[in-house]
Amino acid sequence: MKKILLCLDSDPQPSVFDSVVAIDAGADQLFRHGGVTAAEVEGLVHGAMFTRGPADLKNTAVFIGGSDVAAAEELLAATHACFFGPMRVSVLLDANGSNTTAAAAVIAASRHVELGPKTTAAVIGTGPVGQRAALMLAAERAVVRIVSRTVGRATQLCSVLAESAPGGKFVPHGTTEQPAGAMVDGVQVVIAAGPAGVEVLPEAICTASSSLRVVVDLNAVPPLGVGGIDVTDKAVERGQQTHYGAVGVGGTKMKIHKAAIKRLFESNDAVLDAAEVYAIGKSLE
Numbered sequence: 001m002k003k004i005l006l007c008l009d010s011d012p013q014p015s016v017f018d019s020v021v022a023i024d025a026g027a028d029q030l031f032r033h034g035g036v037t038a039a040e041v042e043g044l045v046h047g048a049m050f051t052r053g054p055a056d057l058k059n060t061a062v063f064i065g066g067s068d069v070a071a072a073e074e075l076l077a078a079t080h081a082c083f084f085g086p087m088r089v090s091v092l093l094d095a096n097g098s099n100t101t102a103a104a105a106v107i108a109a110s111r112h113v114e115l116g117p118k119t120t121a122a123v124i125g126t127g128p129v130g131q132r133a134a135l136m137l138a139a140e141r142a143v144v145r146i147v148s149r150t151v152g153r154a155t156q157l158c159s160v161l162a163e164s165a166p167g168g169k170f171v172p173h174g175t176t177e178q179p180a181g182a183m184v185d186g187v188q189v190v191i192a193a194g195p196a197g198v199e200v201l202p203e204a205i206c207t208a209s210s211s212l213r214v215v216v217d218l219n220a221v222p223p224l225g226v227g228g229i230d231v232t233d234k235a236v237e238r239g240q241q242t243h244y245g246a247v248g249v250g251g252t253k254m255k256i257h258k259a260a261i262k263r264l265f266e267s268n269d270a271v272l273d274a275a276e277v278y279a280i281g282k283s284l285e
Helices: 016-024 038-049 054-059 069-080 095-110 128-139 151-164 203-208 250-264 274-283
Strands: 004-009 029-033 060-065 090-093 120-124 143-148 169-174 189-192 214-217 234-238 241-244
Touching (some): 004 016, 054 060, 060 069, 128 274, 143 151
Parallel strands (some): 060 090, 120 189, 189 214
8 A cells, every 4th residue: 555645734835845854755646735824625635545445554644844833833733633533644744844953953963962861952943943952962961051142032932942852951041132152151062053044053053162061053044043053064073062053953954854754654643743853863872
């Protein structure tokens, strides 16, 4: 029986990138739908579900993508609402590569620093990738410094993250109110997931840090997010620090993405979001 992947994308045109990865990961047939809203999900998902009996539904799955992660989360919730009893299919959310990219970044850092209660990691950027990286770091019991332009915004996000990760230790930092060097003071790991084309961590601050051991910059658009890092850096040692650029973590991200697609077709009840995608990534190490 052919493996069918129903691709729900909130963008007008479904992602070609995601489609290529799905085919390379073993999907036999893609049903690609762009501009999908939550109100349209039920008809699409039920169309995929009701054509096969429960025993065969592991051969049907849903991938939720698009550049708008908030919209994708609405599509995920609407997809959940379609399931009942044994009538369900596995689903993966990776809008804008947020889950697989965050997982790849944290895994890269873990190769050089033992993540745990004695580790402090700074996540620069409060978008979807940064939020997911913060949750993954918290799952490893690291102290996570949330860096935003204002302390207020960082504090707000810390509260949101704490709801998703009870027991997680999140500390706010505002770059406009606090000294620049304080961003990495006492920090061993930095994951920079700021806006494209904006330097969020100058090279001088990075170099001056005596505690910093690993820096992962996920910005691939010049100027890069961290000064002194090249987009192709992959475990490049500069002084006491190990650097990764966006392309440098890309190989791991692709492995995780393909493994997650394959996992969809192992059962009909998997729901792969941030925690599940991170677990898949760790299993590949």
